[in-house]
Amino acid sequence: MLKLRLKRNGRKRQPAYRLVIMESSTRRDGRPVDEVGYYNPITKESYFNEEKITKWLNHGVQPTETVFQLLKKSNLIQI
Incomplete structure (x- = not known):
């Protein structure tokens, strides 16, 4: 099973x-199979490749809880 994780x-x-x-x-x-972004918790700097992330999420990749919260904060995942 593929996961989106840190x-x-x-x-x-x-x-x-x-x-x-x-x-x-x-x-x-x-x-890793693919790298789709980075996150620095000290400087709060982050970059997420939206195109790749949505492609992988549509293929059934499950994000971990921490990654889910990061994506939700950056408005990539809508609930």
């Missing part, structure tokens, strides 16, 4: 995350 990168105590599509059984920092 992949951590950055230095110690300075996290930055990439928004990636990957198999749910893969480890957190494993090889």
